[in-house]
Amino acid sequence: MITAQQLSQIDPRTKTADPACVVALNDALAAWKISNKQAVAAFLGMVLGESGGLHVFAENMNYSSAERLMQVFPSVFKTRADAIPYVSNPQKLASRVYANRYGNGPEESGDGWKYRGMGAIQLTFKAGILAYFKAKGIDPKNDPASVLTKPAGALDSAAWYFVSRGCDKAAIAGGFKPVYKICQPSMIGLDQHEPFYLRALEVL
Numbered sequence: 001m002i003t004a005q006q007l008s009q010i011d012p013r014t015k016t017a018d019p020a021c022v023v024a025l026n027d028a029l030a031a032w033k034i035s036n037k038q039a040v041a042a043f044l045g046m047v048l049g050e051s052g053g054l055h056v057f058a059e060n061m062n063y064s065s066a067e068r069l070m071q072v073f074p075s076v077f078k079t080r081a082d083a084i085p086y087v088s089n090p091q092k093l094a095s096r097v098y099a100n101r102y103g104n105g106p107e108e109s110g111d112g113w114k115y116r117g118m119g120a121i122q123l124t125f126k127a128g129i130l131a132y133f134k135a136k137g138i139d140p141k142n143d144p145a146s147v148l149t150k151p152a153g154a155l156d157s158a159a160w161y162f163v164s165r166g167c168d169k170a171a172i173a174g175g176f177k178p179v180y181k182i183c184q185p186s187m188i189g190l191d192q193h194e195p196f197y198l199r200a201l202e203v204l
Helices: 005-008 010-016 020-031 038-050 066-072 082-088 090-099 126-136 149-165 168-175 176-183 191-204
Strands: none
Touching: 005 010, 005 020, 005 191, 020 038, 020 149, 038 149, 038 168, 038 176, 038 191, 066 082, 066 168, 082 090, 149 168, 168 176, 176 191
16 A cells, blocks of 8 residues: 555655545556556656646646647648647637547547547547446447546546556656656657656655
């Protein structure tokens, strides 16, 4: 069992997280049989880095300038005029940038927003999100956010993703970098996640 004290030693931000996260974390590790120290530490490295210390379980799609949208989504927004309607409009933006990909319908379907990144490792797109619900044998009732943005669903879905992608085995064999490569092929942000993994190895 991982305690709240251990979590706060690994990531002080967890001190102000929902207390239900500690129970949810331990339940998720048990449910998906993540028990090896290397694997647990790698899981924490991913989860704490992605969720801001167990505070954020949904992707922030709120951008305050057209210039930033063009920088982040250069293949979608070629001109400032094209980007302006999506400034400070998270629902509209997600529906646009995630349209027609991995099971999502066109922009007007709203699937991009409905299946935006959610959970402690941010499952994204209809195909991936519904694969989790199928694995659990539960019906999201047309509202996956109602499950994935709460501690239990956020952490359980992250553990499912971790195991289903082979991250547990990768961690045991090679440490954190192979795990991060699976989750983030570009390796961007490794330096923001790996410290949690290293501290977890010391604390656990």
